[in-house]
Amino acid sequence: MLIRDNQPSIEHSIPVNDEPRTRSEVKIPNGMSVQNRVMPETASESPAAPIKELKNFVDGEFVSGVRLFDDINPADGTVIAQVAEAGPELVDNAVQAARRALDGEWGSWGVRQRAALLYKIAEGIEARFEEFVRAESADTGKPFALASRLDIPRAAANFRVFADLIKTAPLEAFETETADGKRALNYAVRKPIGVVGIITPWNLPLLLLTWKVAPALACGNAVVVKPSEETPASATLLAEVMRDAGVPRGVFNLVHGFGEGSTGEHLVSHGGINALTFTGESRTGAAIMKACAEGVKPVSFELGGKNPAIIFADCDRDETVQQMSDAIFLNTGQVCLCAERVYVERSIYSWFVSAMKERAESLNVGWPGDEATNLGPLISAAHREKVLSYFRAARDGGATIVTGGDVPKFGDARDNGFYVQPTILTGLAESSCCVTEEIFGPVCHIAPFDTEEEAVAMANDTEYGLAASIWTNDLKRAHRVARQMNVGITWVNCWFLRDLRTPFGGVGLSGVGREGGVHSLNFYSELNNICIRL
Ligand code: NAD
Ligand code: 6OH
Numbered sequence: 384m385l386i387r388d389n390q391p392s393i394e395h396s397i398p399v400n401d402e403p404r405t406r407s408e409v410k411i412p413n414g415m416s417v418q419n420r421v422m423p424e425t426a427s428e429s430p431a432a433p434i435k436e437l438k439n440f441v442d443g444e445f446v447s448g449v450r451l452f453d454d455i456n457p458a459d460g461t462v463i464a465q466v467a468e469a470g471p472e473l474v475d476n477a478v479q480a481a482r483r484a485l486d487g488e489w490g491s492w493g494v495r496q497r498a499a500l501l502y503k504i505a506e507g508i509e510a511r512f513e514e515f516v517r518a519e520s521a522d523t524g525k526p527f528a529l530a531s532r533l534d535i536p537r538a539a540a541n542f543r544v545f546a547d548l549i550k551t552a553p554l555e556a557f558e559t560e561t562a563d564g565k566r567a568l569n570y571a572v573r574k575p576i577g578v579v580g581i582i583t584p585w586n587l588p589l590l591l592l593t594w595k596v597a598p599a600l601a602c603g604n605a606v607v608v609k610p611s612e613e614t615p616a617s618a619t620l621l622a623e624v625m626r627d628a629g630v631p632r633g634v635f636n637l638v639h640g641f642g643e644g645s646t647g648e649h650l651v652s653h654g655g656i657n658a659l660t661f662t663g664e665s666r667t668g669a670a671i672m673k674a675c676a677e678g679v680k681p682v683s684f685e686l687g688g689k690n691p692a693i694i695f696a697d698c699d700r701d702e703t704v705q706q707m708s709d710a711i712f713l714n715t716g717q718v719c720l721c722a723e724r725v726y727v728e729r730s731i732y733s734w735f736v737s738a739m740k741e742r743a744e745s746l747n748v749g750w751p752g753d754e755a756t757n758l759g760p761l762i763s764a765a766h767r768e769k770v771l772s773y774f775r776a777a778r779d780g781g782a783t784i785v786t787g788g789d790v791p792k793f794g795d796a797r798d799n800g801f802y803v804q805p806t807i808l809t810g811l812a813e814s815s816c817c818v819t820e821e822i823f824g825p826v827c828h829i830a831p832f833d834t835e836e837e838a839v840a841m842a843n844d845t846e847y848g849l850a851a852s853i854w855t856n857d858l859k860r861a862h863r864v865a866r867q868m869n870v871g872i873t874w875v876n877c878w879f880l881r882d883l884r885t886p887f888g889g890v891g892l893s894g895v896g897r898e899g900g901v902h903s904l905n906f907y908s909e910l911n912n913i914c915i916r917l
Pocket of ligand 2: 591887
C-alpha cells in the first residue's frame, strides 16, 4: 500500500520501475525514465564539475581538514574535487558541537517544530534536485536517469516520511493491577538517544545517509555523519541544505575521510557518541562493533548480502525477466539487495538463461549523462579489480560465461573509467566463491533446481540473510516459501519495492537490528517508562 502525505507529489514507496514523475520526463530503453532538465549538452559529456574543495561541516560552519584527498569520477577516472579529511581534533569538535546542540535550543524543540524542519529539508533537496543528481552521478558514475528516479527523490522522501511518523508515533501505555487491588499506570516517553554517529557507504550515497539522518533528527538527536570517502559530494550539498533550512548549529555535522586509521575510526572510538548506525560491509561492521563494545553503545548495522532469487516455472515470464534485470544489474549491481544467486526451476532454466542473456546484452553501458545509458561504471579501480578477480575465479572454476566477463572497450575517455560488462555465469558448484561471497557487481550465477525444497535449501545455504525474491503465480507457494527464507526482507514478484514504514535489515552477516518506520524511531530514541501508582 502506498501512503501519501499532505503533499501528494511524493510517494513514500518508490518502486524501482516507477512511472515518470512529470510530463518533462522522457522514456529510455528498459523502462527507465529521466528528466530532461538534468541531461547534459552532449551524449558524451562527463558530469564532472570544476575542481573544488569539499569541506567538513562542523558546528554550522564549513571547515578544512588535516589534508586533502582526491574525489574521482569513475566514468573516466578524472579528479573532480579535493576532499578535506577530518582529523581526530575535528571529529572531537563535531561531537562536542553536537553535544552543545542537544543542551541548547535544539534540545527544547518539540515534535511539531522538528517535523516542520524535516519538511523544509525535503523541499531544500528538491529545490536543488539537478545539483544533487549531478553530484551523485559524478561521484558514483550512476546514470542521471537512476539518480533522478531513485536516489534523490528517496532522499527527500526519507525526511517527509520520518516527519510524518514522529508526529503520529503513539506512546506505549499499560494499566497495571497491583497485588493490593489498586492500580498503576505505566507509560513510556520517547527521548533522544543523544549524539548519533552515522557512517555510510558509496553505492546509494544520499539515499542511505538520509535514511539514517532523517529519523535521528526526527527523534531530536544531533548527528555526526561520515559519508564514504568515495562519495563526499551529495553529503556536502546536504550540509548546505541543512544550513539554509535553519537547522540549528551543531545538530548536523559532517566529517569527511576514510575508515580504518582515519575519520571513521576516530568517530566510532569517540567516547562522546551515544549510538552508532552503519551501512556497509559485514567485515567493517565487525570492526565497528568491537569499537562500540568499549562504551556499550547501541549499534544498528545494515550490511552485505548474497541474495537469492527463486524463479518457479509458473511465474509471469516476461515480467520476471524484466524485473530480474533490475534485480541483477541496477546501479551496476552495486545494491546490497541485488540478486547474485538465481535459482530457476529446471523446466524453464534454458529459456530463462537465454532470456537474461538477451536482456543483459541489450543494456547500454556508457556515460552517466547519456539518456540511452542503463549501466554506469563500478565505483573505483580497486572495486573493479575485486569484481574482475571473481570473473577470473569463475573461469578457473569451469563456469560457463553466458555473457560478459570482461571490460568493455570504448575507444574514448571511458577507457580510463571503471566499467565491466554485465555478466551471467552458470555451471559453478554452490561452494564456489562466486556463489558464496558478495561480489557487488553486475553479475549473477544462475543454477537449476528440481523441487521447492531443494530451492529453499540452496537459497538459505549462506552466512548472509538480507533479501530474497520469489517469482511464482501460486499464492500458497509464495506464502510458504517466503516464510522459510532466512532473511530480513522477502519480495514476491517484485524487487526493491519499498514502503518506508516496514522493517528493513538482515540476519546473520547481513546486519544487526531493523530500521524503517517505528523500528527507526525506537533505535534513535531512549524510551523512559514512567510507572505511577494510582
Ligand atoms: P565499507 O564497509 O567499506 O565502508 C562503509 C563506510 O564505513 C565508509 O564510510 C568507510 O569509510 C567506513 N569505514 C570503513 N572501515 C571503517 C572502520 N574501521 N571504522 C569506521 N568506519 C569505517 O562499505 P562500502 O564498500 O562503502 O559499501 C559496500 C558494502 O556496503 C557492501 O558490502 C554492501 O552490501 C553494503 N551495503 C549494505 C546495505 C544494507 O542496507 N544492508 C546498503 C548498502 C551497502
Ligand atoms: C543497499 O544497497 C540498499 C539499501 C536500501 C535501503 O536501506 C532502503 O531503505 O531502501
